[in-house]
Amino acid sequence: MTSFGRVAVVHDWLTGMRGGEQVLEGILQCVPGAEIFTLFHFRGSVSPLIESHTIHTSSLQWLATKARDYRKLLPLFPRAARSWDLSQFDTIVSSSHCVAKGVNARGKPHVCYCHTPMRYIWDRFDDYFPRSKPVQRAVMSAIAPSLRRWDVKTVSEVTQFVANSQFVRERIRTHYSRDAEVIAPFVDEAFLTAPPRATRSDEHLIVSALVPYKRIELAIDAFAGTPRKLAIIGSGPLLSRLRRTAPPNVSLLGYVSRDALIERLARARSLLLPGVEDFGITPLEAMAVGTPVIAFKAGGALDSVVNGATGIFFDDGTVDSVRRALDAVEGREWDREALRRHAAAFSRTRFQRQFIDALTRVVSA
Numbered sequence: 001m002t003s004f005g006r007v008a009v010v011h012d013w014l015t016g017m018r019g020g021e022q023v024l025e026g027i028l029q030c031v032p033g034a035e036i037f038t039l040f041h042f043r044g045s046v047s048p049l050i051e052s053h054t055i056h057t058s059s060l061q062w063l064a065t066k067a068r069d070y071r072k073l074l075p076l077f078p079r080a081a082r083s084w085d086l087s088q089f090d091t092i093v094s095s096s097h098c099v100a101k102g103v104n105a106r107g108k109p110h111v112c113y114c115h116t117p118m119r120y121i122w123d124r125f126d127d128y129f130p131r132s133k134p135v136q137r138a139v140m141s142a143i144a145p146s147l148r149r150w151d152v153k154t155v156s157e158v159t160q161f162v163a164n165s166q167f168v169r170e171r172i173r174t175h176y177s178r179d180a181e182v183i184a185p186f187v188d189e190a191f192l193t194a195p196p197r198a199t200r201s202d203e204h205l206i207v208s209a210l211v212p213y214k215r216i217e218l219a220i221d222a223f224a225g226t227p228r229k230l231a232i233i234g235s236g237p238l239l240s241r242l243r244r245t246a247p248p249n250v251s252l253l254g255y256v257s258r259d260a261l262i263e264r265l266a267r268a269r270s271l272l273l274p275g276v277e278d279f280g281i282t283p284l285e286a287m288a289v290g291t292p293v294i295a296f297k298a299g300g301a302l303d304s305v306v307n308g309a310t311g312i313f314f315d316d317g318t319v320d321s322v323r324r325a326l327d328a329v330e331g332r333e334w335d336r337e338a339l340r341r342h343a344a345a346f347s348r349t350r351f352q353r354q355f356i357d358a359l360t361r362v363v364s365a
Contacts, residue, residue, distance in 0.1 A: 004109075004363050005090025007034040010081075012098040013070070014041040014050065018209070019281045020115050023164070023185050024095050025049050026348055027113060030356050031093065037084050037103070039077060040064035058083060069237075074120070075143050078102060078150045091363055094158075097278075102154035109362045112158045113183070113355075116168050116278040117175045119213065121147045127213040152176065160362045162355070164279040165300035181358055184303060185281050186351040187343050190258065191288035196336055197266040203229040204294075204326070205268035207261065207282045208275075210236030215275035215296075215317065217242070220250050222322035230272075233261060262289060270294045270311075270329045274322065277301055283311070288343035290336025294325045310342050 009031065011024050025047060028034060035054040040061045043051070058080040064070040081099040086092060092108050094100040097115040120128040121144045129137040152175070161180035163169040169180045204223075208214045216238065223230045224247045232242070232252045243252050256264070262285075265271065271286035272294045279300035283293045287304075293311030295301035305311040314325040 004031060004359060006088065007031040007091045007093060008037055008084075008086050008089040009034045009053075010037045010084075010092065010094040010096070010100040010103050012077075012096060012100045013039045013064070014046045014055070015070070016042075016045050017047055019185065019279070020095060020097055021046055021050065022188065022281060023113065023115070023351075026186060026351050027093060027095060027355065028053060029348075030352050030359065031091075034093070035089075037086070039080055039099075040070065056084070074098075075147070078147065091359070093359070099151075101158055102150065103157070105157045105159075109365075110157060110159045111162060111359055111362050112160070113162045113164070114168060114172055114180065115164055117171050118147070118151060120144075121151065122175055123171070124213050128211075130212070160358065162358055165303045167276075167299045167302065168278050182303075183351060183354045183358065184346055185279055185284075186348040187281065187284035187288050187346050189348065191262060191265075191285045192340065192344055192347075194262045194266060194289050196290060196340075199267070200269050200291075201267040203231050203268060204270050204272055205264060205286075205291075206230065206232045206234070206272050206274070207265070207285075208232070208234045208273075210234055210238040210242060212238070213275055218317060218319070219272050219274040219322060220246055222319045222326070223247065223250055226323075228326065231264065231268075233264065261285075265289050265291055270326070272322075273301055274317075279303065284343045284346050287311075287339040290334070290339050292329055292334045292339065294322070294329055304346070306342065310339050 037056045039058045041055050041057050060073055060076055060080045063073060077099040081102050082104050087106050092105045092110040094112045096112055098118055101112040129140045155176045161172050161178055163172055163180040163182050164185055166182055169182050172178055172180045206219055210216060230250045233256050235254050265286050266289035268291050270292050276299035283304050286293055287310050293305050295305050295311060295313055297313035297315050307313045312325045312328045314321040
């Protein structure tokens with residue numbers, strides 16, 4: 001037990017180690033002994049640190065293990081999240097990009113680390129449910145209004161919102177009419193301590209989930225018909241289609257180990273972020289190993305990338321705009337140590353200090 005009493009940490013689902021799960025690790029280190037509540041957990045899919053905690057799943061666990069795509073269970077998520085009895089806990093922490101923030105806190109202090117309000121029911125609806133999928137779009141169009149009402153109604157049970165970027169802070173204001181403290185995520189020490197590389201390869205790199213809002217196809221189009229090389233690390237619903245349609249100078253590598261990721265990032269000419277990120281830990285990982293970032297000038301990248309010093313922004317979501325940014329990155333030498341120093345400011349120690357301070361203020365109040 002910590003100075004915050006008995007702590008429940010609520011996280012949407014545990015199915016893999018992505019940015020949200022890295023942040024969850026940092027939160028759990030602030031509240032050792034906390035118990036985790038999650039809609040469903042695929043054992044072995046997350047780190048030993050997370051799985052060393054007591055993990056409670058919801059009634060959807062058995063359905064999720066049988067579903068080809070557990071996201072199709074979205075309409076059932078709110079009821080499942082409200083079903084947990086957290087009355088025996090003194091402090092609630094939610095790590096939320098979906099429904100975790102909507103738990104029944106029973107008046108207990110509740111700090112929500114908001115990775116983003118639910119994208120699929122708010123401003124990214126068209127990305128997730130495009131007109132090219134009319135049946136899926138029609139079903140979600142019918143369901144989304146009730147999900148939005150539920151999402152707004154449960155805001156009152158959050159004592160303090162913490163956002164991962166100024167961009168998400170604004171989205172919280174827009175959709176929830178609440179303010180938030182901003183505590184940026186951290187870059188893993190493995191990237192900050194990786195040996196420096198003297199030379200770069202001839203490829204640019206994307207490290208991303210392969211989902212529509214990441215705009216991977218914009219980057220692929222920018223490389224099509226050019227001598228430049230692009231490697232894409234990551235998996236997701238778009239992987240098979242992109243492998244079928246990508247030009248020969250674009251390779252899709254799928255999942256790679258962390259050591260392979262560090263090696264590839266350290267040698268890349270740049271890391272590309274063609275979409276709007278809520279924050280994006282990957283740019284910090286690239287900078288930590290001395291690689292500049294090319295990012296769309298919007299979203300969380302504005303909190304981590306310094307234009308002309310640690311990367312290059314492009315202003316328009318067009319092929320020409322991306323190609324101009326590629327020219328700019330390739331046309332100069334980048335100071336690897338300066339890039340690493342910038343990334344080092346986003347340390348795990350800094351994150352944990354700020355998060356504990358925020359939690360202490362809420363519990364003390």
